[in-house]
Amino acid sequence: MRALIVAIYIITMFYFLFRGYGYIFASMLVLGIIFIMCLPMHKRKQIENAKIRIIHALRKKSKGEIIKPFIEVNSAPWYVLAELPGVSIEAAKQAVELRRHNGAFPSINVFIALLHIKQIYVEHIKSVAYVKNETAPINRKE
Numbered sequence: 325m326r327a328l329i330v331a332i333y334i335i336t337m338f339y340f341l342f343r344g345y346g347y348i349f350a351s352m353l354v355l356g357i358i359f360i361m362c363l364p365m366h367k368r369k370q371i372e373n374a375k376i377r378i379i380h381a382l383r384k385k386s387k388g389e390i391i392k393p394f395i396e397v398n399s400a401p402w403y404v405l406a407e408l409p410g411v412s413i414e415a416a417k418q419a420v421e422l423r424r425h426n427g428a429f430p431s432i433n434v435f436i437a438l439l440h441i442k443q444i445y446v447e448h449i450k451s452v453a454y455v456k457n458e459t460a461p462i463n464r465k466e
Contacts, residue, residue, distance in 0.1 A: 337349050337352045370404060378407055385448075393452055397429055398423060401420070410449065432455050435455065
């Protein structure tokens, strides 16, 4: 979807250039460059916010306070998932690929199992991450 929007934006820019509206082309070009330059800052800010929130949540949990999970694993980008305790960058990218090919994770336990997260991190992950509309596993008797 983003590629389509970018393509339409570029086509529109060149349409204005060829129609003789060079000032509109130049304005759109400058705005596009500014937008592209701001993207890494936005990603960095999301990562910093995720780190800070996870650290604060784990501190509260260690003091015995009840915290509400705030990272939804089915919509979080890989760089936010990589900030979860025990989740490497490779595992976070793998989670996004699994999500893309197989659909949403049905539960946080499935997320943890598929990424082979060590048992010592499970409680920490469950305290900060959740699955929206979690479904119970189906028990089949054969």
